[in-house]
Amino acid sequence: MVEDSVIISARNVDFYYGDFQALKNINIDILRDEVTAMIGPSGCGKSTFLKLLNRMNDFVPGARLSGEIFIGGESIYAPEADPVVIRRRVGMVFQRPNPFAKSIYDNICYGPRLVGVKKPKELDELTEKALRAAALWEEVKDKLGKSALELSGGQQQRVCIARALALEPDILLMDEPTSALDPIATAKVEEWIKDSGLSIVIVTHNMQQAARISDKTAYFFLGELIEFGPTKELFTRPKEVKTENYITGRFG
Amino acid sequence: MLEARKGHTRQNRRRRERAVLLFIRLTAVLALAVMASILLYLLINGLPAINLAFLTEFPRDSMQKGGVLPAILGTVVLALGALLTAIPLGFGAAVYLAEYARPGVLVSFIRLGVSNLAGVPSVVFGLFGLSLFVTTFGFGRSILSGSLTLGLLILPTVTASAEEALRQTPQSFREAALALGASRWQAIRQVVLPAALPGMLTGSILALGRAAGETAPIMFTAAAAYTLAPPDSIFREVMALSTHIYNLATNSTHIEETRPQQFGAALVLLVLVLGLSMFAIVIRAKLRRGRKW
Known part of the structure; x- marks a missing residue:
C-alpha cells in the first residue's frame, strides 16, 4: 500500500531510448516534504528518472516506458493521465537558468496565467509570494518590469525557481540546478533548498552538495538504483560496495 | 632531434x-x-x-517629362502584397518544419521543395502566375496577381529564414514552458514565437527588398506600361519602377531622350531596396539588444 507520507512511488520502471535501456527495474518511494538527492556518474540514468516524474521524456522520439509511477497516489502514465496537468503539479528547474526573454514579472506569471489567473491583483500577490519563497523578492522588487535576462546567473536561476513555485506545485524537480552557477550563487540556491520545506527531488553530480542539502540520497549506476536511504547513512555506512566505491572516489 | x-x-x-x-x-x-x-x-x-517633381508627379509627354510617382506606389504596393502573401504561408511552414515535423521522408521532401523553389528563375514564376492567377483564377493583370506571384517567389526565402530563426531559439525556452504546463502550441505562441520574431521578420524584410526589385514576374501579371489610375483596388494594373525602367529603355518611342528618367528610376529603386535592407538591419539590432543566446 502507498503510505500517506509517500509522494512519489515508482514500481518496476523500465525506460528505453530506442533500443537502449536507460533505466532498469527502478523501485523507489520518495517522501513528502523531504529533499531527495539523486547521484551517480554521467549517464547513470538519474536525470532520465527525474524527467519521467513530470513526463518531460514524452518529447523524446523513440522513448518507451514500462512499469508505473505514482504521484500522490495517481498513476501518471495511466492512459487517462494528462501530462499538462501533471506538469502543473510537478514543477521543474533546469540545469541552466532558462528564464523567458520577458520581464521578471511576466516570467513568474507565466504559469498562473496558463491556468487562467487574470486579475492583476491576484497575479501581483502570486508574484510576490513566489519571489519571496525563492528568496529573491528583496533583490528584484523594484525592477519587476525589467527583462529577466539582465539578472545575474544566480538570480536568473532563482527566477526560474520562483516561476515554478508560482504554480504552487506539490513537488519541485531540480536537474543539477547549480551546475552553471558560481560558488556564491550556488550557496544561495542550496540554502534555499534546505530551508524551503518543500518536497524536492534534486539531481546533482556533486556529492558534497547531496550530502549538504538532502534528507535522502539515491545512488544510480548504469540505469539501476543501487542504493537509497537516509543521506547520512548512505555517505557514512553505505550498504553496497558499488556505492562505497563511488562516494569514496574510487571511480566516477 | x-x-x-x-x-x-x-x-x-x-x-x-x-x-x-x-x-x-x-x-x-x-x-x-x-x-x-x-x-x-x-x-x-x-x-x-531627381527632384521633388520626379518623386511626386505622373509621367508626361510620352514619359519624357514628369515623374515616376505611380511606379513608386505600384512597387511599394506590390512588395507589401507579396509580403502579406508570403508571411502567413512561410511562417506557417517554418513553424511546422522547425517545431512539429519529425525527421522523415516527408520533411526531407518539403525541404528539398523549398530550396528548389528558391532556385527557380523569376521569369518562370511570372509565367506560372500568368497562367494560374491571371488566366485560370481570372484575376487579370492586377495588383492581386502580381502580389501573389511575387509572394510565391519570396516564399522559400521567407520560409527558410523563419525556420532558421526558430531553430536558433534555445531549446530551454520550450522546455521551460512545457514544464510549466503549457501545451505545445502555447509554448510556441507565447514563448518561442516572440523570441524568434525579430529574426523571422528580418528575413522577410530582406525578401521584401528582393520582391520590390523583380521585373519579370510582374511584367506578366501586374505591370502596366502606363496608367493614370491610382492603385485603389487590388484588381487594378499598376506601374512599377522595375518595369518602368525596362519599358523606357527598350519599348518607348524616345529611348535616348528618356535616359535621365531611366537612371533616375533606377536610383529610386535602389534607394528603396537599400532602405528596406537598412530598416531590417536596424530592427534586428534593436530587438537583439539585451538578449544573450
Whole structure:
C-alpha cells in the first residue's frame, strides 16, 4: 500500500531510448516534504528518472516506458493521465537558468496565467509570494518590469525557481540546478533548498552538495538504483560496495 | 632531434600567411568596389533627373517629362502584397518544419521543395502566375496577381529564414514552458514565437527588398506600361519602377531622350531596396539588444 507520507512511488520502471535501456527495474518511494538527492556518474540514468516524474521524456522520439509511477497516489502514465496537468503539479528547474526573454514579472506569471489567473491583483500577490519563497523578492522588487535576462546567473536561476513555485506545485524537480552557477550563487540556491520545506527531488553530480542539502540520497549506476536511504547513512555506512566505491572516489 | 627543425619553415610560412591575407583583402575590396561603382554610376547618371517633381508627379509627354510617382506606389504596393502573401504561408511552414515535423521522408521532401523553389528563375514564376492567377483564377493583370506571384517567389526565402530563426531559439525556452504546463502550441505562441520574431521578420524584410526589385514576374501579371489610375483596388494594373525602367529603355518611342528618367528610376529603386535592407538591419539590432543566446 502507498503510505500517506509517500509522494512519489515508482514500481518496476523500465525506460528505453530506442533500443537502449536507460533505466532498469527502478523501485523507489520518495517522501513528502523531504529533499531527495539523486547521484551517480554521467549517464547513470538519474536525470532520465527525474524527467519521467513530470513526463518531460514524452518529447523524446523513440522513448518507451514500462512499469508505473505514482504521484500522490495517481498513476501518471495511466492512459487517462494528462501530462499538462501533471506538469502543473510537478514543477521543474533546469540545469541552466532558462528564464523567458520577458520581464521578471511576466516570467513568474507565466504559469498562473496558463491556468487562467487574470486579475492583476491576484497575479501581483502570486508574484510576490513566489519571489519571496525563492528568496529573491528583496533583490528584484523594484525592477519587476525589467527583462529577466539582465539578472545575474544566480538570480536568473532563482527566477526560474520562483516561476515554478508560482504554480504552487506539490513537488519541485531540480536537474543539477547549480551546475552553471558560481560558488556564491550556488550557496544561495542550496540554502534555499534546505530551508524551503518543500518536497524536492534534486539531481546533482556533486556529492558534497547531496550530502549538504538532502534528507535522502539515491545512488544510480548504469540505469539501476543501487542504493537509497537516509543521506547520512548512505555517505557514512553505505550498504553496497558499488556505492562505497563511488562516494569514496574510487571511480566516477 | 626535432628541436632544430621547429623554426625551419618560418620564412615560408610567413610569406604564405601574407599572401593569403593579401588575397582575401583583395576579394573583400573588390566586392565593395563593384557595389560602390554601381552606386556611383547610378548617382552620376540618375541624380540630375531627381527632384521633388520626379518623386511626386505622373509621367508626361510620352514619359519624357514628369515623374515616376505611380511606379513608386505600384512597387511599394506590390512588395507589401507579396509580403502579406508570403508571411502567413512561410511562417506557417517554418513553424511546422522547425517545431512539429519529425525527421522523415516527408520533411526531407518539403525541404528539398523549398530550396528548389528558391532556385527557380523569376521569369518562370511570372509565367506560372500568368497562367494560374491571371488566366485560370481570372484575376487579370492586377495588383492581386502580381502580389501573389511575387509572394510565391519570396516564399522559400521567407520560409527558410523563419525556420532558421526558430531553430536558433534555445531549446530551454520550450522546455521551460512545457514544464510549466503549457501545451505545445502555447509554448510556441507565447514563448518561442516572440523570441524568434525579430529574426523571422528580418528575413522577410530582406525578401521584401528582393520582391520590390523583380521585373519579370510582374511584367506578366501586374505591370502596366502606363496608367493614370491610382492603385485603389487590388484588381487594378499598376506601374512599377522595375518595369518602368525596362519599358523606357527598350519599348518607348524616345529611348535616348528618356535616359535621365531611366537612371533616375533606377536610383529610386535602389534607394528603396537599400532602405528596406537598412530598416531590417536596424530592427534586428534593436530587438537583439539585451538578449544573450
